[in-house]
Amino acid sequence: MFESTTDTTALDIQTEVRPPDLALPAALLDHNPHPVLCFDAHGRLQYANPAACRVRQAFQDSSPTALWQALCDAVEWLRTQPTDEPAILEAGGRCWQVSSASAANQERTFFYLVDVTEWRATEQQLRHQQDFRQLMLDTSSTLFTVYDTADRLVFYNRAVRELLQHLQVYSGPAHHDPATRAYLERRRRTEINEQVRQTNGEVREEMTLTLDSGERRWYQTVRCPLRNPDGTVFVLGVTTDISDLKRHEQTLALREKQYHDLLRHTQTLICTHDLTGRLLTVNPALAALLQLPEAELVGQPLGQLLQPEQQGALGRYLARVAAAGSATGVLRLRVPAAPAQVHYLLFHNTLVQEPDQPAYVIGHSHDITARIEAEREARRSRQQAAASARAREVFLASISHEVRTPIHGMLGLAAQLGKTALTERQRHLLNSMRQAGAHLTGLLNDVLDLSRLNSGAIELETVPFVLGESVEDVLRPLAAQAREKGLRFRGSTAGRPFPRRWVLGDPLRLNQILLNLVSNALKFTERGSVRVSCRVLAESDASLRVQFRVADTGIGIAPEMLASVFDDFTQAHTASGRHYGGAGLGLSISRRLARQMGGTLGVTSQPGRGSCFTLELPLPKAPAGARPAPAAEPLPVPARLTGLRVLLADDNEMNREVTRLTLADWGIRPTEAASGAEALRLLAAQDFDVALLDIQMPDLSGLEVVRRLRALPHPARATTPVIAFTAAALPHPDDYYRRQGIIGRLAKPFSENELCRQLLALPRPAPPYSLASLQRFAKGDHTLVDKVVASFLNNAPAALAKLGAAAAAGDWCSAAQQVHYLHFNLKTLDVGGLESCTTTLLAPIHGRGRGPAAVDPAAFRAAAQQFVATVEEVAQALRRDADTRPTGSE
Structure with a gap:
């Protein structure tokens, strides 16, 4: 029985268990190189040929029943599979292809085994290679396609599969419509494939595909024949998406076109040249300027376009641009075809160095001839304006000197005359003389102030002062004038005094504005009152904003005149200049000064009822450290000035006489000089406490005398204090004179008090004794x-x-x-x-x-x-x- 045999011997070559009816087949099967096994219906082994030993070795640890069951399972699996593949038995690292056949009585089953281990390994290796190739193709972004003889797509990789998802239009009705791009693209592909088959050669082309979204993409394709063993020819296509490259090319082409359009249409003059100065390119604008064709200019040396005297400059330019990498400047260029035409070119040239390419220079320039000519014209205009201004200054200086000098003498002599015993009529005539002189001086000062404002020659001072005290100083004499005229005058704010605040500014110019406003109010008011008020509008830690109001009950201003009342030489009434006097400059000067001080000056008025002028100014607060100490009470004039050693130098005899008489009242006997040279001689020979010098002496000016005085070898005399007299129309500011070595300046006509203050301010020399x-x-x-x-x-x-x-x-x-x-x-x-x-x-x-x-x-x-x-x-x-x-x- 099969069951009585052991597992290790059951698969041996068994002739002793071979049934008699198997004797003849077994004799044939014993020589078969492939294993053959026969089992009865109960799974007992009836026969195994010698080749079945390999099966025995694979199943040496199994019973014959297990082998029979494995073979039956393999056959049953094959029966249930809808494929033509054979049944496979795997055991012990070997593979057999199993076939089975049953006897007619179904009592025996023969199993025929073929060892396919090596074949299976080879097949698996080929499959792995094929999978690897497919993986490589699917991983690539390149499109791989194979078309058969009917132009059907029989192979493609994943990149093609993904692309086909966006080309549904090729499978729809659109690709049959000759009017569509899809139809044209498909037909073109078919024609190329047929060309490959006919010529049996490679074809390269760029093609486009239109996606379902409407996007058009560019591809570069290489198509080659793929010959099959049966002689048919397929077409292999290797396609690369070059859409980005095409877009870059199109962008570059567009930029190239824009660049060429720019060169062609720009008015900038552009060229390129090599480092020897030979022109490489020229744009139309430069060619038009030179009046030569572009083709004729290319290749020409730059030197041929320049004048002989410019050749050296060309060499220096080429050396500079080669060394520094750039060069800028202005080129004066004569047109070769028309030498009379001269152009000025502002150029900026840059050296360009590309790898493995000859260096060249890009030059671009602008024709600034019109600007040069405009600047020349502007310079000529400025020179003419400066000459006109100098002529005006000379004229004003001459007029000022010629007018101020006699006025100074007249007023000075009037002052001396006023110190004598006079009758009432004589005193009245003397006062009229003084008023006429003061009026003439005021008109002259207004004209000169206007000239200084127009030329920007007025510089505001910034000094600490008490606002209320400064305002009251200017109002005090005006209040007396109001009383003399029978007018009520109020110079306070709601009964309170003006603000006593330390501020920084120019008190003289502030007082000048207030003096103009209040003087006008007194002039144009016959009855009623004049009121001056001042209040702080706003205050911060650093500054004040102050408002001054000057209101009167005078004749007022007509509405149509309000807009022009601040214009030069303008008065509110045609007859006011004749009736009230004046040149119509005070308000114009006041507004300009207010603006220069950062403030405003405005007016409201009603004819017959009066006017109100409002001045608003920002005034910085004066720091405590900047406030000057209270001035000591001055000593009596005789005690301070008696015996002072004074040199008086003036070429005008009348002015010397006025000053001499004034000094004599103070116990001073001056030494006099009628010229600058004489003054310098006296200063070098004698000791003086002070020198009073006229600035405009004919031989040596006062400034020249001071310059030479400071250079004297005698140290004491070289440092003699100097006070200058000037009748100039536009005198220099005080700091200018201080830089020249002059400690004080008096503008003619000056009063005795002004001269006295200057003398009292002189530094006291150390006394020649000690007690x-x-x-x-x-x-x-x-x-x-x-x-x-x-x-x-x-x-x-x-x-x-x-x-x-x-x-x-x-x-x-x-x-x-x-x-x-x-x-x-x-x-x-x-x-x-x-x-x-x-x-x-x-x-x-x-x-x-x-x-x-x-x-x-x-x-x-x-x-x-x-x-x-x-x-x-x-x-x-x-x-x-x-x-x-x-x-x-x-």
């Missing part, structure tokens, strides 16, 4: 000090007279005795600088082996002159300072 030793000796006894000083002042003149007489007579001993008499007093007063001369003067009486015969007369007399001058200077200083010294009565 310190005498006061220590007196131990606070001022009476003793006064007695010693008085004794010196009383006795010194007589002693000096005797000294002078004795020195002149050669009586050296008598002269020495007078020096000895004064020498003790000079020591008491700590007078220095006399050691050398006193030694010479005292030698005749001190002896030391020397007598009168040993005296040098010239040296003695020179020492005597120095001694006398010093003693007189000390005496003069003691008298000048008498009012400032403590006295014994205090």
